Amino acid sequence: MKLAIRGLDVDIGERSLCRGLSLDLHGGESLAILGRNGAGKSTLLSTLAGLRPIQHGAIEIDAVSIAALSARTLARLRGYCPQQQQDAFSASVLETALVGRHPHLGRWRWESGQDVALAQAALEQLGLDEMTARDVHTLSGGERQRLALAALLVQDPQLYLLDEPLAHLDLNHAIAVLELFAARVAATQASVIAVLHDPNLARRYFQRALLLFEDGSWLEGAAADVLTQENLSRLYAHPLHCLQDGATRWFVPHTADHNNIHPQQTGE
């Protein structure tokens, strides 16, 4: 699977969010999108998912424009996890995970025992296997978020588009989810594009990073090259410090008590 973005403009209403975005993403690669609130991260992600019309530019999967693909074909290529999960009607956890099988089942087929087994395996990977019969309305925010990710694993696409996958997750589950997707990318040659708010996790778990600036400009490259003190301070319009721990760099936002940090600890 190869995703190619060529000269893509992303607009919302009258506002232009991102201009002339071009990049290639191959199977087995992961990309983190970072930016301030309202910078157009989610809009870009849903455009990549084919859920918004492309105003200018092109998005291709294996050299075919996603606009030319049927919704069903597209659903077998890419999976999309929106920022928020809304349940108007009650449904069990298992039923909700099983929706991921929809693009793989013919119109007249019902979910088989094999499909249920796939759903159960995905729920187990996200630590939800104890609550398959629970009503989604009784889940906590973090549990509901993990359920949405489980449904995405059941969908088994080649390109995962995750909009803030770590929202509502506690620390251990956030790390577990990142490791899970990193392992899946390595094992299946799938790709992941995720909107994140933590540059440290982006740097640790993603090979590449895309920064969306307020003025519509963007910067993309290897995570180690792009996620620097200078770029991140500009991105968030807030000074960041860089702490060196062996080979690993940690970015922390500047606060009043940072004056106590020794100068030699700040890198770059």
Add this chain to the structure above:
Amino acid sequence: MPSPRRVLLIMFGLLAASVASILIALAVGSFSVPPGDVLAALTGDTTSMGAEVVMKLRLPRALGTFGCGGLLALAGALMQVLLRNPLADPHVLGVSGGAAVAALLALLLGAGVAGVNVGAFCGALLAMLLVFGLAHGDGGWTRARLLLTGVIIASGCTAVVSLILSIAPEQALRGMLFWLMGDAAHITNPWPSLLLLAGGLLVVWPFARELNLLARGDQLAQALGVNVQFLRGLVYCAGALFTAGAVTTAGSVGFVGLVVPHLVRLTTGNDQRVLLPAAALAGGCLLTLADTLARTLVAPHQLPVGVLTALIGVPLFLYLLTRKTAATKDVR
């Protein structure tokens, strides 16, 4: 998701209940026909006392009422998915309002049963096109816009209905009120509603799994490969047509379309593949039984069936709701 065995069980149960409700409707009334005579009449024996009553009067009415109840329940289930709102019912988008205005105008002008029916159907179609056109606007329609447009058109129709009621002559009022509350007494030909119910179910059912996704949100459905715009159009048109068919047959019967989908949901879950056919059968049963009561409770007078649907439905629904809450508490 209910197991296939449970689904079959539910469906057979509902089919048996449907047949039973129609047989009851044929046997019971101001002139009681023994079950043996009912079966004899149905199998072509016209010699018994009640054969005429069963075949000419009760059978068309029972079948028509069944079709009408099924249509209302089906339309309600579709509207609840389309609007992602458990409070939606067939009348929420103004289709019945349009039918009511046209039907009352026809009654005001002294039209017969056929004229009122044609008027109601035209009124319903007109309201359907109006809501669809206005909600569509220049961009695509959103749920909120569709719901608001429908509700506003419906209130406009209610005002016109009140206006007609206040200027109508005394002798026309009773007929008008019965039409508004839902009245099955004028059903002579059950086939339009039955055929619409069967045909409609055949058209909608193949999309049931996609409807499950639509109920979870447009974006999710689209991301999982559903052609959302097409499906929403289909559901709207189907729901509005079913409502138009039902109100044309038996006036504006309330409650069935709102409550039957919920009743079924409480027992079968929210899988539309089960819910849609089950709601159609359960709606038919409920309305047939309600109509039987409506013509027997204070016989020889007849009550409007819409009053009975609520009188049966409210306690039944509340019972199932409290039982369901107690059951889920035990599980946890």
